Amino acid sequence: MMKDPQLALHGLAIKKHGTAEEVAAITALDPAVVTKHLDAAAETGRALKTGDKYMLQPTAQIALKSAYSRDYSDERANADMQAAYDDFERVNEQLKSLITEWQTMTVGGKSMPNDHSDKAYDDKIIDRLGDLHERAEPVLDRLAAGLPRLSVWKQLLLTALERAEDGEIDWVSDARCMSYHTAWFEMHEDLIRVLGRERLE
Amino acid sequence: MTRWTTKLDGSDLPDKLLIGGKGWSVARMAALGLTVPPAFVITTEACTEYRRTKDFPDGLIDEIAEGLSWLEAQTGRTYGHGPSPLLVSVRSGAAISMPGMMDTVLNMGICGETETALTEECGDPAFARDTHRRFHELYSHIVLKTDAGELSNDDTAQDWAETIRAASGKDLPADPTDRLHAAVRAVFESWDSRRAKRYRKHHDISDDLGTAVVIQAMVFGNMSGASGTGVMFSRNPIDGNPTPYGEYLVNAQGEDVVSGKFTPRPLDTMRDTVPEAHDALLDGARRLEVENGDVQDIEFTVQDGTLYFLQARAAKRAPEAALKIATDMLDEGTIDEATALTRITPDQVRSLLAPRLADGAAASAETLARGEAASPGIGIGVVVTDSDEAERRAANGEAVILARATTSPDDLHGMIAAMAVVTERGGSTSHAAVVSRALGVPCVTGCGDATVTALAGRTITVDGAEGLILADALDVQEPDETALSGIVRLTRIAEGVSPVRVILPGDAPSSALDLNAVEGGSELDRLPELLKGVDIAGGGALADDKGVAIAVAAGVKTIVGQPRLAILLAALRAQKTNEDRETIAVEASV
Known part of the structure; x- marks a missing residue:
């Protein structure tokens, strides 16, 4: 189990460049706790603070990578979690194809950007994203059974899904907000780091 | 007279509130005189009654059986038995479409006996086997809402059922009629799924409308040389020319088009094997276009020489086609001016007028690499290989191209800063491709190993629509909006x-x-x-x-x-x- 100071740095490593609130939202830590630890990291040169955003420095990246195998040894040895991760990878492939269909559409055999002019097409994909979410939920529950803080992702994903269902289509895949795809990718990064896996492509 | 079901034979066009949007579309095509696979619908009233009593209303089971008999009589096939088995699709359909409703279950009616019958009928054991397996996958996915993974054709149907039971904790009924009833129940229950309820609440739609269930005979494009399947557009969706455009696969099912097992041929080739079906298709497409006032995208199947319309909807189109079709249909008097303005989007206009490489610039330039055209647009700049560096140099006003072996979320800031993204590995669904499209940044993926090293420090032009990496900063021209x-x-x-x-x-x-x-x-x-x-x-x-x-x-x-x-x-x-x-x-x- 990772202790709070390292967990705050881990959250920042996933966010890359983010505020204490953003790091708190994905690590299930209290924002005040994150602020305290990231400010301390900034004082010792492990993080850089500009405005209200932090960025991890290279030394901290290296230190963090060596911390994973120690702090998450239980999770890495947990066969249920590793098996759940394999199932996650399968849903991950489906998610990537679905996001590709969201972003591109095939017109007469030719692929081109989806300009979101066809609401029925978009609605259908958001509907399928909801189906995918329902299939992913049990897998996420199995992962959270091994490491409870991971359950925050389910809520972040659901929030993004519901905003998309309500018509805010940026919440499907926009890289600049905590869209479904953003949350999914950050979650994937979290899982890879915790379980010592490799990204497939 | 039936209480809970209606035949969609085109003899009348019942209210959408009663038969749902999908059933209504089938009935409307039939009413226009187009041949559709026979279908009947369980009305929204049956759904309302099911929601009230938590059970099928009295008489519904008998009416489903009568509906099936009618489908059997229309098709000359038998549900659940050989020698010519009837397979049906089951789909949900409310008057207003909404998320969370049960998706379509295909190939209902396939079982051990009908797999054997289908093998003999089509002379294609692999097809019958695939159909049987896909039914199990789809049923567990859609009706039981579990991911049992991919099933293997080498296993028996008992093995499949066992895998599904292990994954879902639920049984797949053995009898085809029980399966059909279970799917109908699943449609009714999907009306009260979390997502459907939320959607209705958000859009102020009454919970009492209910959903209909369409049960439609499936037709086979792989029965003979006089069978096939295809897609057609009533006008060319790429350049907008008013000539029919499409693809046709002889003796194949729709799935074959997706699998890439066969190469589709141009629509004209239909004339060689099924000339009458080809004429009927062009005639039907014209009728649908006039009736709906827009270019149609039509899915169809030919079974033993008979053409069946499966689906018709307004076609998606390329920006060039959107402009041409809107002005052509205005000239023809098919649409009015206000409608013409809805037929092209602001993004399509921007795309038509987006900067592009000057004429001949690409032809005379040196091609440094080729890859997958992952996100369109032109990007020009100096290649950097690190996202932090890309961000720093871009912040100083330099135009940079980010080149990486692959990208990960760690590269997001570099991708935002870059004029274009280039990767060595990955295809159109890779992280680089997906994120670049979301950012609107040109991107070429899968350029091959060592591309990053070869490009580092060079000034290049990336053409994301063509998947080309070209040497030097090429001339770019901006089309003039007063010239079109x-x-x-x-x-x-x-x-x-x-x-x-x-x-x-x-x-x-x-x-x-x-x-x-x-x-x-x-x-x-x-x-x-x-x-x-x-x-x-x-x-x-x-x-x-x-x-x-x-x-x-x-x-x-x-x-x-x-x-x-x-x-x-x-x-x-x-x-x-x-x-x-x-x-x-x-x-x-x-």
Whole structure:
């Protein structure tokens, strides 16, 4: 189990460049706790603070990578979690194809950007994203059974899904907000780091 | 007279509230005289009754059996038995489509006995086996809502059922009729799924409308040389020419098109094997286009020489085609001016007028690498191989291209800063491709090992639409919006009805508010406050359609920007969205 100071740095490593609130939202830590630890990291040169955003420095990246195998040894040895991760990878492939269909559409055999002019097409994909979410939920529950803080992702994903269902289509895949795809990718990064896996492509 | 079901034979067109949108489309095609696979619908009233009593209403089971008998009589096939087995699709359909409703289950009626019968009938054991397996996958996915993984053709149906039971904790009924009933129940229950309920609440749609269930005979395109399957467009969706366009696969099912097992041939090749079906298709396409007032995208199957229309909807189209079709149909009198303006989007206008490589520039340039065209657009800059460096140099005003073996979330800031992204590995669904498209950054993926090293430090031009990496900074030209006659014409029409005036930056008076020069002017959140009391503004967040919508709501009278047509269309859409919100609320309260 990772202790709070390292967990705050881990959250920042996933966010890359983010505020204490953003790091708190994905690590299930209290924002005040994150602020305290990231400010301390900034004082010792492990993080850089500009405005209200932090960025991890290279030394901290290296230190963090060596911390994973120690702090998450239980999770890495947990066969249920590793098996759940394999199932996650399968849903991950489906998610990537679905996001590709969201972003591109095939017109007469030719692929081109989806300009979101066809609401029925978009609605259908958001509907399928909801189906995918329902299939992913049990897998996420199995992962959270091994490491409870991971359950925050389910809520972040659901929030993004519901905003998309309500018509805010940026919440499907926009890289600049905590869209479904953003949350999914950050979650994937979290899982890879915790379980010592490799990204497939 | 039946109480809970209706045949969709085209003899009448029942209310959409009763038979749902999908059933209505089938009935309407039949009513236009087009041949559709026989179908009947379980009405929304049966759903309402099911929700009240938590069980099928009295008589429904008998009516489903009668409906199946009718399908059997129409097709000359038998449900659940050989020698010619009837397979059906089961789909949900409410009057208003919404998320969370059960998706379509195909190949209902396949079982051990019918797999054998189908093998003999088609002479294709692999097809019968695939059909049987796919049914199990789809049923567990859609009806039981579990991911049992991919099943293997080498296992028995008992093995499949066992895998599904282990994954879902639920049984797949053995009897085809029980399976059909279970799927119908699943449709009714999906009406009260979390997502469907949320959607109705959010859109003020009554919970009491209920969903219908369409049960339709499946037709086979792989029965003989006089069978096949295809897709056709009533006009060319790429260039907009008013000639039918499409693909046809002889002796194959729809899945074969997707699997890439066969190469589709041009639509004309239908004449060689099924000339009458080809004529019927062109005739039906014309009728549908006139009736619906838009280009149609039609899925069809030919079974033993008989053409069946499976689905018809408004076709998606490329920007060039959108412009040509809108102006052509206006000329033909098929649509009016207001409709023509809805047939092209602001993004399509921008894409038509987007900067492109000067004529001949690509031909004479040195090609450094080729890859997958993952995100369109032209990007020119110096290649950097590290995202931090890309961000730093871009912040200093340098144009950079980010080249990486692959990208991960760690590279997001570099991708935002870059004029284009290039990767060595991955295809059109890789992280680089997905994120670049979301950012609107040109991207070419899968250029091959060692591309990054070879390109580092060079100035290159990336053509994301063609998947090309070209040496040096090539000339780029910006098409002129006054040089395309279709654009000029639609601009004139849009000016007459738009809630705002749009002028080019060169024509802007000095009193115009330039949001590029205002702190926070590029942030949508700040727009309402910045535009308060402003008559004329441009730049910043007004380059975005949502920015235009905010400006319209804030009472801005003139927007400065280009292309003018894109802004005019965005303003018209903003106006219409507001009207539609009110209409949906009214319709839903009926």
